[in-house]
Amino acid sequence: MSDRPPVPGPGERARTIAARGPATLLPPLPTLPPAGAQRQSDRVVPIWHHVHADGSVTVLLPDEQAAAATTVVELVDLAPVPLREPVRGLLWITGRLAPVNLAEARDLALDLVEERPDPRLLDLGHGVTMLRLAPLSMVIADADGTHPVSAEAFAAAAADPFCHREAGWLRHLELSHTDVIHTLRRHLPDWLRGGHVRPLGLDRYGLRLRVETIEGDHDVRLAFERPITTLEDLSAELRRLVGCPFVALQAGR
Template sequence: MTEIRRPPAPHPAERARTIATRGGRAALLPPDGAEDRVVPELHHVHACGEATLLLPDEHPLVARAALGEVTSMLEIADHAAVPLREPVRGLLWITGWLRALDGPDAREACVEVAEERPDPRLLDVGHGLTALRLVPASLVVADAETTTSLRPEVFAQAEPDPFCAHEDHWLRHLELSHRDVVGLLVQHLPEGLRGGHVRPLGLDRFGLRLRVELEDTDHDVRIAFSRPVATPSELSSELRRLMGCPFLAQRR
């Protein structure tokens, strides 16, 4: 049996760190079903995997977490930069113990978040909002590459993709202003996918991802760079190369 060669892709821990750093839409899922999904006023995942969240003082979960640790799951969705009929391209779940912070602990947590992500809502802690800390027991990342469970220490050792802060802007620019580039890439797709609507889905140091929307299903395709890249100049060179002879693999 011939083994299907897969293009290189980021390690699951790197993908998890990237989703956390991008800070997409989040929801807190109490495990006992006592409350519905809770959308925090603000959430921030630290490099160690712990998350700081802000909830209104009067929320029932705040009262429970003030009495003692509550097991909870934080779900973070990684949304595509361009409009897609299936816009979520990845999910990160952090399961652990949630507790409410007060006094010096709350102030310290807000300062820690503000150093990485300044936000005026942090000033409302103690004035209508409560800070909570989720300490992870495990993490799971799921996307078109794979679904993988991670230990917190593995997550903490990884780094986010070097292009994650600029990825959305670049992909929207590719979608709106360089459909000719997308067209050149289409000719290298498997024959059965060339009639679909091809959209830029993702970009990382290992390659470019495309979403092919067919009438009744979607396919994600990774086109690998010849080597991992770390700078915009290296990225530009690899994109030019891909317009000539890409190495690709299909994922359903």
């Protein structure tokens, strides 16, 4: 039996990155390289992008770049606090990118506005073209490994319930609650307690810390007692991790 704390599955982690990560279009690749392996000139940053529940991707590009092609959409999960190594994960979606005719694009934009209002959608037909990528494969790479994600697994999963609030919470934790960060050191192995402890991530399974030392960086997951979905549960779990005595009293009732 593994002693590793539970983590979200690959589908959930992929949906979380897709929900908030910045996107870049890469040229066709025979294998998936490390981040930054392409020349900067090969990379195209879309004006706007959206990853749909079926794994397809809609992007807006300038008219002069709107050509059909097989490409890779790379989505990056960046830490919300400034770290020496800020990339927490990568999601690659490979597929065929093709322009959408203007009438259909405008209808799709109206649907997207209801889900994700954005003024850049108003630029359609005015120097901007909508393209849609039909996914052929999907791969996620992060601290929990590199895994292929099927379209079915991606569609069946949901993004972490805290994914859009995580960044603000962790920045607030680092800037305004250094006492809490210091208290969390008690959960670290002895050999890491002298390092610089930073808040790295938060999901329904636990809190992740990055410990920066002279020798390198080390990530530690502090597991919650159970997966959580509400702010009340999150507050209780964080109090438990810092050793709040009121949590123990309530648990004993």
